[in-house]
Amino acid sequence: MQIVGLTGGIGSGKSTVARLFGDLGVHWVDADDVAREVVEPGTPALARIAEHFGEGILTAEGALDRGQLRTIVFQEPEERAWLESLLHPIIREELIRQLHPDNYQLPYVLLVSPLLLETDQHELVDRIVVIDVPTDVQIERTMARDTNSQEQVERIIAAQMPREQRLARADAIIDNNRPLDEVARQVRELHERLLVDFG
Numbered sequence: 369m370q371i372v373g374l375t376g377g378i379g380s381g382k383s384t385v386a387r388l389f390g391d392l393g394v395h396w397v398d399a400d401d402v403a404r405e406v407v408e409p410g411t412p413a414l415a416r417i418a419e420h421f422g423e424g425i426l427t428a429e430g431a432l433d434r435g436q437l438r439t440i441v442f443q444e445p446e447e448r449a450w451l452e453s454l455l456h457p458i459i460r461e462e463l464i465r466q467l468h469p470d471n472y473q474l475p476y477v478l479l480v481s482p483l484l485l486e487t488d489q490h491e492l493v494d495r496i497v498v499i500d501v502p503t504d505v506q507i508e509r510t511m512a513r514d515t516n517s518q519e520q521v522e523r524i525i526a527a528q529m530p531r532e533q534r535l536a537r538a539d540a541i542i543d544n545n546r547p548l549d550e551v552a553r554q555v556r557e558l559h560e561r562l563l564v565d566f567g
């Protein structure tokens with residue numbers, strides 16, 4: 369089983385492009401989903417977090433209060449480092465588990481991750497596919513989808529890997545500044561190429 373990493377900045381179209389691959393029968397694992405799963409109530413990671421930050425980091429229902437955690441790690445770099453050293457290995461193990469089931473029909477599976485290149489997740493993949501849009505389109509689409517201000521979106525983009533640096537790491541690029549049917553065509557072509565490469 370080969371693993372193809374799909375990455376791009378916020379609002380670049382990772383979920384949209386993953387669904388287009390899904391239309392072709394390709395399975396994917398979403399690193400954001402896995403990052404949420406490993407801190408669900410009852411998990412060892414959530415217990416460690418509550419031990420470290422106190423029970424106040426939990427909601428009344430016992431779930432992780434993400435807003436509060438974000439505020440803490442945004443203000444305190446050493447707490448961010450602590451959290452990352454706890455979660456990154458756990459997320460990685462869970463990704464590996466989900467990426468290697470024995471029931472896939474196709475020779476490859478996708479790992480969809482905003483932090484593919486920023487973390488050691490890129491070590492898990494055989495190919496890197498970057499979804500590319502100009503920064504102004506990225507801002508426009510993210511603002512249209514979420515309730516973030518332009519300033520918030522720009523701050524998130526500034527904290528992510530710069531566009532040129534990401535593109536330099538790509539084995540293949542999907543230009544998502546196009547109508548969806550044209551993006552679907554690019555996805556079909558890439559899929560065919562991957563089937564030949566991995567066949």
Ligand code: ATP
Pocket residue numbers: 376377378379380381382383384385482509510512513544545546547548551
């Ligand atoms: P995030 O990093 O925030 O999870 P993402 O990279 O998964 O985002 P999407 O959610 O797929 O990005 O896309 C962002 C927004 O842009 C969505 O509202 C989506 O419908 C829209 N969008 C994606 N691709 C296109 C396109 N080719 N044309 C028009 N709109 C698009």
